[in-house]
Amino acid sequence: MNLTRDEARTRAALLTVQSYDISLDLTRGDRVFGSRTVVTFDAEQGASTFIDAVTDKVHRVELNGVPLEPREVSDGVRIQLPVLAATNTLVVDADMPYMNTGEGLHRFVDPVDGEVYLYTQFEVPDSRRVFAVFEQPDLKATFRFLVTAPASWDVISNSPTPEPVPAGEGADGVAGATWSFEPTPVLSSYVTALIAGPYQSVRSELTSSSGRTIPLGVFARKSLMQYLDAENIFDLTRQGFAFYEEQFGTPYPFEKYDQLFVPEFNAGAMENAGAVTFVETYVFRSRVPDATVERRAITVLHELAHMWFGDLVTMRWWNDLWLNESFAEYMSTLAAAEATEFRQAWTTFAILEKGWAYRQDQLPSTHPIVARIDDLDDVQVNFDGITYAKGASVLKQLVAWVGQGEFMAGVREYFVKHAGKNTELVDLLTELEAASGRDLRAWSALWLETAGVNTLRPEFAIDEDGVITSFTILQSAIDAFPTLRPHRLAVGFYDLDDDGALVRVHRVELDVDGERTEVPQLIGRPRPALVLLNDDDLAYAKIRLDPASLRTSVQHVKDFRDSLPRTLVLASAWDATRDGESPAREYLELVLQNVGAESDSSVVLVLLRQLASTLAFYVAPQDRDRLGDEAADRLLELALAAPAGSDAQLQLMKAFAGHARTPAQLGTLEAILSGQDVPPGLEVDQDLRWELLTGLVVGGRCGENEIAAELERDATATGQLAAAEARAAVPTAAAKEAAWTALVDSAELPNAVQRSMISGFTRVHDRSLLEPFVERYFSSIEDVWSSRTYEIAQQIVVGLYPSLLTTQATLDRTDSFIAGLGEDSPSLRRLVLESRDGVERAMRAQAADR
Structure with a gap:
C-alpha cells in the first residue's frame, strides 16, 4: 500500500x-x-x-x-x-x-x-x-x-x-x-x-472576473436539508471569489463550484476541484457557538483558495504539501478579515491556529515546513500544525517583511507561469524574489527548511523616574533545534486610560535577529504598564512577559480594548503553563477570572478547551479533584450570570456539563435536562440534551435506559453517534470492556462511530477504569496499524493511548514498546512518540504546580 x-x-x-x-x-x-x-x-x-x-x-x-x-x-x-x-x-x-x-x-x-x-x-x-x-x-x-x-x-x-x-x-x-x-x-x-x-441542493450562480457565469450548488442529505443555511454559504463564496480573483490575478479555473456536506467525513473539508466536500457537522441542526460559525467560514474560504493553490497549481511531491495548505490557511484568514464580516479573524488565527503550530513545533516529531517525505506513510502524518498553521504563520511574517503588494504580485506571476502544472518550492521563491527584490534563499533555509520555535523575551532597565534607559529583545532556542531566526515584529506599550481600559500608547516595528537585538527607539520613553512583544502577531515565536507586565496582565487582561493583544497575552500564559514555567493553578485562575468577560467567541472556545486540558493534565494530581470541582462551580456561576441567550451562556453551560461531577453539580444537570430549572434564554436543543446526558452518564447518574430513551427521541445519524459516545462513557468495567472489544478486537465500526466511542471511552472521572487497558493497548497497536486503513488505525493509536495516566510507568511502557518497534513503522513510531511527549510534558507541569 x-x-x-x-x-x-x-x-x-x-x-x-x-x-x-x-x-x-x-x-x-x-x-x-x-x-x-x-x-x-x-x-x-x-x-x-x-x-x-x-x-x-x-x-x-x-x-x-x-x-x-x-x-x-x-x-x-x-x-x-x-x-x-x-x-x-x-x-x-x-x-x-x-x-x-x-x-x-x-x-x-x-x-x-x-x-x-x-x-x-x-x-x-x-x-x-x-x-x-x-x-x-x-x-x-x-x-x-x-x-x-x-x-x-x-x-x-x-x-x-x-x-x-x-x-x-x-x-x-x-x-x-x-x-x-x-x-x-x-x-x-x-x-x-x-x-x-x-442529495438535495440549493442552486445559485455568480459572475467571474472573466465574465463567465459560474453555477453554484450547496448539497446535503434529505434529512438535513431543513437545517442547511445555503445563503450564508453562497454569500461567503461570492466574497471569496471576488477577493481571490483580484488578489491572484487569475479567474476561477473551473466550470462550476459545488459544496457538498457529506456524512462520516474524516476531515473538515476536501478541495476536490469544483466539488468540495465538507464535514456534516457544519450543517447546524442545533445552536452552535459563534466560533463554530466562524470556523465554517474559514473552512469555506480555505477550500476555495485551494482551487488555485493545489488544484490549478499542484506540488510535485508531498514534501511541498505546504504550498497547498499553508497558502490556503493564510489566504482564508486574510480573506475573512478583509472581505467578510469576520474582521477579527487574525485574533482567531493567533489563539487557535498558531497555538496548534506552537504545540506541534515542540513535539519530538517536529519537522521543517518543507518536510522530508520519503513515502506515503510519511505524508499521512504530516497533515499537522506545521504544514498548516506554522506555514501560514511564516507566510504572514514574510508578507510583513516584503510587503503585501509585492507578495501578491509574486503570487500572480506564479499562477501565470505554472497554471495546470506541478511546482516545487524554488518555483514560488523565484517569483516572490522577482516581485519583492529580496533574496529569499536565506529566509527559506531558516524558516522553511529548519524545525523548532524560538522564544522572545524583553530585557530592559529604567531609571528612578521610570524612564527606559535600555531595551533588548532576547531570542533563545532549545538545544535540539538551536536555529535562531530573523523576525519582523512589533513591540507595543500599553497603559490604562481614564476609563480603565488597557490601550496601546506606543508601537515600534523592527527586525529582530540573533540572541540580542537592541531597540534604541524605546530608550527615553516612560515604562508602560505592559510591554508586549510581537504586538499585532506578525512573527512566529513564543513570547514571555516581564514580571511587571505579567502582573498587569493577571489583573487587567479583560480590560484590553482590542481582542488581539488580549489573546497574545493569554497565549503567552498558556504557553508558560505547558512549559512548566508557571503553576497550572495560576492559569486556571486567569481563565476563570476573565473568560466571563471575553467578547470573542473563538477566544472563549479556546480558553475553555485549555481549561479542560489544564485540569486533565497539568494541575498537581493530589489537587485535581478539588480544583476540578471548584472550576465546575465557577463555570456554572458564570453561565448563570451570562446574558440570557448569549453565546457565552451556551459555551459556559456546555463546559459546565463537561466538568460536572459532584452530587450538586450533577443535580443541576438533571434539572436542566428535565426542563425543571432551565436558565432563562438557554435553549436546550437536541445536541445540548446529548451533552447534558453524557455528563450525567460520566458522573454515574444515568445509564443505558436513559441513553436508549434519548436515542429513540433522536433516531438520526447524529443521535447514533452521541449514543455511541455515551455508552462508551458509562463508568463501569463492563462498559469499558465492551467499548474496547468493539474498537480494537473488531474491525467493523464505521469511522465516525469509532471516533465517538473513543471519545466516550476516555471520558472518566475515575482514571483507574483505564488502567487494565494499558498493556492491551501496547500489545494491540502494531496489529491495528498493519491491518486497518490509515484513518482507522490513527484514530485508535492516538485516541486510546493512556494519556490520562500521567505516570512514570506509562513512560516506561511506552519506551519499551518503541524500543521493540525499532525502525519499523516510522509513522506508528511518530504517533506514539507524540503521545508520550504529552505525558512527559504533563508530568513536568504537574511538578511545577505542587
Missing part, C-alpha cells in the same frame, strides 16, 4: 499520462461496485512500471490490445505493466469495495429514511480505491467519468452534471440511469471526486 518517493520519481520519468476514461457501476449491491478504467499514456518504449488499483477482484487487464492474466499481474494493490510501447492504452476492469472508513468511496445509510449516500475522499492515496490510477500528484491528466446509479439519485463530479440517460434495472431491481460527464481539465487524481445519492 505504500509508495516511495523514489518509485514515484522513476515512474514520473517514464510516463506522461494523457487521460483517464472511468466507468463506475453503483448498482451492484452494498459491498462492491464496478470500475472500468481506460488510461492513455506515453512511456519510454520497452520499459515496465505499475498502476495502482486497490481491488476486490480484477476481471480484465488489457495493455495495447493484449490481455494480461489478472492473477499474474495484480496483487490487489498494484497491477504490473510489462514492456510498454511509446503510446499506450490500458484497460482495467475490476470490482472495488465500498468503504466505511471515510477513504475511497464511502458508503453510508441514513437511519432516518434508509437512503444510501456515497462520496469519495482521495487525499492522499485513495483514488486507487475507485479506479486504476498512477497515484502521485505529478502525473496529471484529464478525467472523464461515466457513472451508472439509481435513477432517483443525484450524481456530482468535477465537471458539470449532465442529464442522465435511462439504463435499465440494477442488480437490486432499482431503475438505473447513466451520467456521462465531460472530461475535466488537467488534474492530479487526488482532487477528482464523485458524490452520489439522493
